[in-house]
Amino acid sequence: MQGNQACAEAAITAGCKFFAGYPITPATEIAEHLAKRLPQTGGIAIQMEDELAALSAVIGASWAGAKAMTATSGPGFSLMQENIGYAFMTETPCVIANIQRAGPSTGQATKCAQGDVMQTRWGTHGDYTPIVLSPNSVQEMYNLTIRAFNLAETHRTPVILLADEIIAHMREKITIPPSNKIKIINRKKPKKTDKTFFNTEEIPPMPSVGDGFNVPVTGSTHNKHGHRYTADPNVHRQLVERLAEKINKNANQIINFESHNIENCEIIIISYGCTSRAVHETIELAEKRGINAGSIRLKTLWPFPEKIIQTIAKNAKMIFVPEMNLRQIFYEVERTVHGAVPVLPINKIGGGEMITPEELLTKITKSVNNIE
């Protein structure tokens, strides 16, 4: 199965009943697959006039009670930023798949890159904490899409599935577990007597429009009833801090990674997405040269797994961060280890060319020899 198809199928399994999108390479197959499959499962798929409309429609659908998603790539993701902020501010669960291609601007529309990492972190204006997942195989496109829906529903927030062209267009065999083995989470619904749906200590229950709760949904700073309240700094502070905190506080349950030989190795490779696929072989090759290497592969990019990286930094001599961009997660790792150990970037952009194990090895051996 193809990565994009796996994402679409997983969305259906997760309970997605509404898709709105705008065609863009290399994300289009998600829209095409859902256009065919969603109606068969009683769901709605619609092509909107642009990406702004696509995410707005998704937000409307989510407030109408449906699990909803959209899919796009870098340029379209840029257009969605205003409504990503709106979804965050209004606590609207939804899933946004961003299949990265080479930018900036139209860039190389059909070529792979990992240049949208920081756009997922800080793309919209104001302060916020996003949840961003990064798959590295077709199987994970499936698993993490389901997880994205579950996290969106649990935390009442937009969740971004940040994949890349290689993973999206790759074909691999995947195992789809029997449906009773897949955990599906649905948003907390209010009781008839509930009155507050925003800005409370907990993650508030989410009513649907038309259910008689008279909810005013607004992107303006609002109190716990949803009413606009922009004069009081405390109301804003409390709201925005809570929105960030509800993610930060649960970061341990959200953060998810895969590690290999990190206990007692000299060098650690931190990678994500398609780039991580070259790491395993690199480690084997390194071992043959007497370099003791381990790796961490990030499945959750945001919230950033600071604690685990700080722990492994204690034992390692050097950390490498290979990426198909000009340093994005690299800076984050550097900030996290705070000088405890040297962090070295390995970057490659253009043409959708992956970083090969040989390239990684050359860079690693050179750096290791330099300090010895």
Add this chain to the structure above:
Amino acid sequence: MHLPFCTGCGNTTVMNCFLRAVHELGYKDLRKFVFCSGIGCAAWIPSPYFKADSIHTTHGRSIPAATGVKLVRPTLNVVVFGGDGDLVGIGLSHLIHAARRNLDITVIMVNNMIYGMTGGQMAPTTPFKAKTTTTPYGNFEHPFDTTRLIVAAGACYAARWTTFHVEQLREAMKKALTTKGFAFIEAVSQCPTAFGRRVGLKTAKELLQWFKENSVPLQEAERTAEKDLAGKIVVGEFVCRELPTLTEIVHETIKEATNDA
């Protein structure tokens, strides 16, 4: 309740007409309604002042949000309120596409011919030569004839009245709300604060007088030469027709696809 509008603002008239229309149609409350609005003075008409569900979206995006709501919950009456800046400025593409799709919602556009909330900048509906804060030498662009544009895009119902024509406006709203497909109302409305002041019509009364004297019924306009219509407001019912709606077609498609699967 304290409304956020300036004294003499036409938004209160539009609000009144709408609530009366709903009342006269026999609704006891707004339980079966969902209101979507964007940014601007008119966006405050339903939200949060109506005791109802409302989604106050980002600037210009009320119609796509309404699309999501209506498709998922077809039995709800989805009504969009917005100003001319919101609906034909930043949101124009969504407006004409919704008309083309025949999305079965009602859109009420309050056309005050200016960006009111931001303090009186030129709008796509500002009359030719009118002075605004961003057109200090007079507007060198021509305004949209939004209602005609919406008719061409495929709306089932479209009418334009001014806030002087309260009865016609209310009746048009009733018709729009009972129309099966995309319904559009353009309410040309007075904004004494940001518009009137700059064009030399300082009070609501002067603006309403101007509406009264410059409104031409559609039938009469059809017999009038174009040059004589410059600066006039053509009012009336522009279209009233029945066509299959987006919600109907989407849900029929789902039924067929589910049977095939």
